[in-house]
Amino acid sequence: MTEEILKQLRGQMAETMVSLRRDLARIRAGRATPALLDHVFVDYYGSSTALNKLATVSAPEARMLLVQPFDKKTVASIDKAIRSAGLGLSPIGDGTLLRIPIPELNEERRRELVKQVRKEAETHRVSVRSHRRDANELLKDAENEKEITQDDHRVAHEKVQKITDEAITQIDEIVKTKENEILSV
Numbered sequence: 001m002t003e004e005i006l007k008q009l010r011g012q013m014a015e016t017m018v019s020l021r022r023d024l025a026r027i028r029a030g031r032a033t034p035a036l037l038d039h040v041f042v043d044y045y046g047s048s049t050a051l052n053k054l055a056t057v058s059a060p061e062a063r064m065l066l067v068q069p070f071d072k073k074t075v076a077s078i079d080k081a082i083r084s085a086g087l088g089l090s091p092i093g094d095g096t097l098l099r100i101p102i103p104e105l106n107e108e109r110r111r112e113l114v115k116q117v118r119k120e121a122e123t124h125r126v127s128v129r130s131h132r133r134d135a136n137e138l139l140k141d142a143e144n145e146k147e148i149t150q151d152d153h154r155v156a157h158e159k160v161q162k163i164t165d166e167a168i169t170q171i172d173e174i175v176k177t178k179e180n181e182i183l184s185v
Helices: 002-025 072-083 107-144 152-181
Strands: 040-045 045-051 055-061 064-071 098-103
Touching: 002 107, 002 152, 040 072, 055 072, 055 098, 072 098
Parallel strands: none
Antiparallel strands: 040 045, 055 064, 064 098
16 A cells, blocks of 8 residues: 555656656757747647647757748748747748747846746645645555554655655756756856
């Protein structure tokens, strides 16, 4: 019973790490990465469609993104969607594809991005603590139902705390790496 709960907790912690990495990839660090445009949605014949479903996004250079639409008629819609996404990017179109230069970040913008990274990290730390609370409640319920002993509950509780501490440490390492990436000129 306790192994099931711990296995479930490890899975939830792993999902949280994947989510953190995905969310941090969307934060522009001065380098071109196709993940910058993952959350851009384009109005495609009346429906909101993810950009990566309508075009190939690549980074041929360190400061340039290249968007090649599958349908040439969508170039204008994609351009409009990128401009209105709030990323501070200005695509340059030639009718068949879009080039998106990634501007240098100034010091003030770098500090804002670091704050955004820390806020994202705290959100994921809260998620980790929530998973810990849920696991502890399941252990307590199992003890109350006489499915596990009090000693098993105590040992499992310590394992839950260890797993949580490891996840928080991993979040801190991921955030530190991202902050260094943003602050490096």
